[in-house]
Amino acid sequence: MKVGIIGRTNVGKSTFFKALTLENVAIEDRPFTTIGPNKGVGYIHIKCPEKEFGVKCQPHNAPCINGARLVPLEIIDVAGLISGASEGRGLGNKFLSDTMEADGLIEVVDISGKTNGEGAPAVEYDSGNDVQMVKNELELWITSIILRSRVRPREGLAEAVYRNLSGLKIPLSIIKDGVKKLDIDSIEERTAASLSAYVLAEAKPMVVACNKMDAAKDLNEKLERLKKSYDYDFIPCSAAAELTLKEAEKHGFIEYELNDFKVLKELDSAQIAALDTIRTIIKRNDGTGVQTALNKLLFEKMRCKVVFTVEDEKRLCDGRGRILPDAYIVTENTTPRDVAGLIHSDVAANYKGAIDCRTSLKIKNDEPVKNGQILKILV
Numbered sequence: 001m002k003v004g005i006i007g008r009t010n011v012g013k014s015t016f017f018k019a020l021t022l023e024n025v026a027i028e029d030r031p032f033t034t035i036g037p038n039k040g041v042g043y044i045h046i047k048c049p050e051k052e053f054g055v056k057c058q059p060h061n062a063p064c065i066n067g068a069r070l071v072p073l074e075i076i077d078v079a080g081l082i083s084g085a086s087e088g089r090g091l092g093n094k095f096l097s098d099t100m101e102a103d104g105l106i107e108v109v110d111i112s113g114k115t116n117g118e119g120a121p122a123v124e125y126d127s128g129n130d131v132q133m134v135k136n137e138l139e140l141w142i143t144s145i146i147l148r149s150r151v152r153p154r155e156g157l158a159e160a161v162y163r164n165l166s167g168l169k170i171p172l173s174i175i176k177d178g179v180k181k182l183d184i185d186s187i188e189e190r191t192a193a194s195l196s197a198y199v200l201a202e203a204k205p206m207v208v209a210c211n212k213m214d215a216a217k218d219l220n221e222k223l224e225r226l227k228k229s230y231d232y233d234f235i236p237c238s239a240a241a242e243l244t245l246k247e248a249e250k251h252g253f254i255e256y257e258l259n260d261f262k263v264l265k266e267l268d269s270a271q272i273a274a275l276d277t278i279r280t281i282i283k284r285n286d287g288t289g290v291q292t293a294l295n296k297l298l299f300e301k302m303r304c305k306v307v308f309t310v311e312d313e314k315r316l317c318d319g320r321g322r323i324l325p326d327a328y329i330v331t332e333n334t335t336p337r338d339v340a341g342l343i344h345s346d347v348a349a350n351y352k353g354a355i356d357c358r359t360s361l362k363i364k365n366d367e368p369v370k371n372g373q374i375l376k377i378l379v
Contacts, residue, residue, distance in 0.1 A: 001073040001304070001329045003042070003297065004102030006095075008130050009080025010119030011110040012211040012239050014038065017077035019242035019290050022250065038077035043070035044298045045258070045291060046306045049374060050324060053316060060318070060325035066257060071306050071327045073298075076102055083117065083133050096141045100168040104205045104302045106293050107134055111210035111222055111236065127222070131208060131230050138204075142168070142196040149187050157184065161195065170203040178202070205301035207233045209293040214238050214281050233296055237289025241278045245288070248275070259287040303332040305371035307339055313357040313376040324374070333368050340377045350379040 005017045017023065021040030043062065048069040050057040057064050062071045078098045099105065109127040116122035117129055142165070151160040158176040165175070178184070178198040184191045208226070213219055213236040226234045249256040253265050254275070259282055263275070282288055298304045309326050311318045318325045328342050336354030340347045354363045357374040369375065 001298075002076055002102045002104075003073060003294065004076045004078050004099050004105045005108060006078045006081065006099055006105055006134065007108040008117065008119065008133065010115050011080075011108050011130070013080065013108045014077055015243055016106070016108050016209060016211060016237075016239035016290060017075060019239045019246060019288075020294060021075050022246055040075050040077075041072050042075040042294060043072055044295050044304075044306070044329065045070055046327070046372065048324065049308065049316075049372065055316060055323050057324040058317075058322040059327070060322060062327050068258070069306070069327055071329055073329055078102075080119065081134055081137060083137070096138065097167070099138065100170075100204070102204065103169065104297050105207075106297055107131065107206055107208045107232075108211050108239075109208060110212050111219065112212040112215035112217075113222075114212070114215065124217075127210070128226055128229055131226065131232070135230075138200055139193065139196045142200055143189075143192045146187060146192040146196055147189070157187065161187070165199070168203075170199050174199050174202045205297065207235060207293055207297045207301060209239075209289065210234050210236045211239050213285060213289065214241065214277075233301070235289050235293040235296060236285055237293060238278075238281055238285075239288075239290055241281050242288035242290040244274065244278060258291060259283075298329065299371075305330050305332070305334070305369060305373075307334075307369050307372075308374040309339065309343060310357060310374060310376055313355055313360065313374075316357060316374065330369060335366055335368060336363050336375060336377065337365055339369060339375060340379075343377065347377055347379055351377065353378040 005013050007013050017038055017040065020042035023038060023040035045068045048057055048064045048067050050064065051067055059069070062069060064070070076098065079095050081095050109130045111127050113125040113127060114122060116125045117133065145164050146161055149160045149164045151157055158172065158179045162172045162175050178195050182191070182194050182198060184195060210223060216222060219236060223234050223236060245254065245256045245261055248254045253267065254261045254263050306327050307330055308324050309328070310316050310324065317323045328339065330339065337351050340351040353365065355361065355376040355378065356363050357376055
């Protein structure tokens with residue numbers, strides 16, 4: 001599972017990325033700081049079943065913090081986009097192809113309005129312009145690819161389009177649905193544009209992280225205007241505040257738990273003042289918004305689930321005695337057989353079924369798994 005962090009240049013994308021991953025990336029106040037995509041590991045949060053079963057988990061592939069299980073996924077920080085990218089301007093096709101690596105997208109905008117469409121300083125710039133620009137550039141690029149589709153003998157229109165879009169991780173099923181719902185029987189400018197918008201929305205779900213919320217005047221009014229104009233979820237956030245807290249925790253100064261933190265070491269006056277400011281931000285907005293954006297994308301827009309796997313359904317442990325060791329992010333239609341493939345190819349090859357550890361009942365092989373379900377794979 002991969003999530004792409006996208007947006008125009010100089011809106012705080014790299015800060016947002018580092019706040020999620022704590023990767024060492026270049027963060028500077030200038031356009032095109034990111035040239036190639038930075039890649040790292042972020043985590044979505046789900047309630048761990050340990051308290052429900054009265055056990056203490058021993059995570060193998062993800063930490064558990066005070067009952068919240070952190071499940072890993074890949075995060076990609078894509079180079080900044082500018083208007084005209086679909087025609088090759090700026091980093092052009094590189095940005096667009098890097099974006100298509102992702103299964104879901106978080107677009108970062110500067111809700112404070114202090115940088116314009118070219119990444120230069122501004123006063124009250126409308127971040128809605130950036131939302132529209134990113135949407136336009138992605139749709140125009142995909143449209144241009146669809147327009148190159150040529151139907152071969154004994155081939156359907158959807159299959160011809162799929163052939164051209166094969167490198168963009170857009171499933172054939174979504175293209176077929178689009179062709180049917182939009183009643184498309186030929187490829188031309190109008191139908192290609194309609195199909196492009198459809199497959200982009202369906203194959204690459206997106207939320208918008210409204211960064212620098214603490215520097216925005218009339219934040220709520222700005223958010224309402226965006227919500228009325230665009231069919232996205234807009235999450236106010238402060239990547240800088242999140243990054244400061246993560247770094248402070250990394251160096252042992254605080255203990256950070258999502259929407260609050262506890263000071264562990266003596267701090268100087270400047271550090272105390274900085275943390276007091278951040279505490280005000282997270283109390284006013286119920287957090288920094290960074291983790292909220294990631295969780296909303298995965299669980300609500302992409303409809304992903306998290307499943308736990310064990311070998312002993314009574315003790316909830318693996319063969320080495322570790323309790324609730326592994327958690328995996330899966331898609332909406334993932335079956336127990338698919339989960340077996342995530343564990344190991346040998347497990348998939350010898351798959352004989354799966355048991356729900358809560359009910360001790362065998363699960364149908366073609367039945368999608370449930371969020372938070374604990375499975376024992378039978379081999």
